[in-house]
Amino acid sequence: MKKLIETIVKPLVDHPDDVRIGVEERQGRLVCSLSVHPEDMGKVIGKQGRVASAIRTVVNSAEGAGRKRVRVDIMD
Template identity: 50%
Template sequence: MEALITTIIQPLVDHPEDVIVTENEESNKIIYHLTVHPDDVGKVIGKNGRIAKSIRTVVYAIGSDEKKRIYLDIM
């Protein structure tokens, strides 16, 4: 899942080398923390959060096979 998120985000940003995805697994959920260069935060979030919502939709759809709830935090 981390590779999928990285693959989606890197073409969107100006600093693809600064894309970091970490996973934090708890008892009933998995949280992915996405960190990008400060100049690229707006590009990842998009106008009115449209790009962030689209990325989350893809991640949640892929992760629907898991028994745990999946979350994506953009930092």
């Protein structure tokens, strides 16, 4: 899951070396914490959160039916 998020996010940002993703399991679900350079925050969130929503949709779809739910948190 971490690799998928990196593949999606790194081409979007100006500082790809500052992309950090932490993955942990909480309450039977996978929680991915995404952290980017402060200047790139708007690019990852997008207008009205559309890019962030698209990232979450792709990640949940890739996890597949019947598996654990995945939550992607974008950290400040």
